[in-house]
Amino acid sequence: MHGLFKWSSKWWPGVIPLVIFWGIAAWTSTATVEGDLAARANAALKDTVLDKRRISVDGRDVTFAANAFSEDGRVSAVASVEAAPGVRLVNDETRLVPEAKPYVWSAERDVLRVTLGGNSPLPSSKSKLMEAAKANLSGVEVVDQMGLARGAPQRFDAAALLLLDQIGKLKDGKITLTDSKVALAGMARDLGGREAIAAALKNLPEGYSVAANDIQAPPYIFQAYKDPVAVTLTLTGYVPDNNVHAALVAAAGRKFFSEKVVDNLKASVGAPSGFAAAVVPALGALSRLSTGTLVVSDRVVKLSGDALYDAAAGQIRNGLGKDFPQGWQYKAEVSVKPAAAPVDPTVCQQLFSEILSKGKIRFESGKADIVADSGGLLDRLIETAMRCPNATIEIAGHTDSDGEEAANQTLSEKRAQAVTDYLVRAGLPAERFMPIGYGSAQPIAGNDSEDGKAQNRRIEFVVK
């Protein structure tokens, strides 16, 4: 042992080449060692879910920065790196992913693209949402602007996937999920899209609710055009269902006594409430025009055209809106058709007969109240009466033979008077008209059939 100590005092010269070896070894191995350690550290974290992972190696010291999604995950990730063979020290720069409060996620659609924004809880749910968006919206660019944050409400993925489905039904708009409240705004792609979205939202996972649903539907359009040249009434656009369809076409047939009804209507959901209750009187107003267009767009009824005379224009402008269900608007652009040239009383009589051969003035059953469907016909009669201002006209009321003769006589008189009053209200002088009731005394057809009775119940205009 003493010898070893004695010899060791002479070992120093070898230290000089040793230092040279050390220098070369350090020079050549450092980069290799660092590369190897980085690979080992990354391999150790292979199955750990982290955001913004960054590993840098300096000598044998690993600087490990990452955002973890839970404290347990963070601690175990650091432990994995520390356990990697060869690692001397770990500079722990890991943090938890920031917590978002309120937790907001959004999907916004414009003409070109769908942008997913806000927060998602894990990279896996983020990619799941992106994949679902791309699958739902083929052909539309999907932009990912989602960040990662903790604090998502329970069942976030299910709720967000359901909302993504709804984005496909929008033309443009935005769906925002704030904690567990859903807010929707925008324009549905199709008629009925709004209703489909509202129905789908009922399937939101438990705990989620709709805070605001401001989805607009495309306007629900119904149009009617009265063409005096072709003598047609063309109906286009949408009706809620087949029953309303049939009712509207029937009402048009009653109100437009001489026009042929061209029916191009299609049934579609998404009609505003009170659709039929508003459209039927609007069709009545259109029937009083010489030529005109009725456009119903959602709850706005727009009527434009030419009335046959001044008083009719006033009645159409002011009268229609009162019949509408609540929430409906009425806009009339009604002008008055230039008065037709005056004609001889004989021509007047021909015109009356022609008009009354196409349609009949109708009354409530057993009463002397003129039904609204006859407005168009009466306006036509009034216009004709205005063309022969000097003629005196007998308004003759007739009934069928049902019931007592005295009652029929009274009814026919009252009905003739009702028509006369209508004409006077339209601005014609009362002294030009002679209302007379004939009861069932002058039948024009046999009273033994329903058809014949119907022909006998009539009002005639006779120029004296």
Place this chain on the structure above:
Amino acid sequence: MTALATFFWGWLLAAALLGFCMGWIAVVHRAPGVSKLWIRLLALLAAALVAASFTRIVPGRFGYWLDLFLVMFALYLCGCAVGSWLRDWVVSRSRPAS
């Protein structure tokens, strides 16, 4: 560190061989040795470096280089010891008469 030895085992072997050679020569070398004072000072320095390595206070690459140096130096010393001992054994066998 053992895992990393696979990268520079050649250098460790070189250090050990260098030590062996130096130890082999040192037995019959006539040059003056290092004074006891120096040996103590150098031992102190070595102890300080070992302490620094174990406490890991030297950061980054310098820490790695320090560790590498200490390992090589330790193997060098081992080589020296083995070399000197073997040479002494050989020398003593070749002079059985004395």
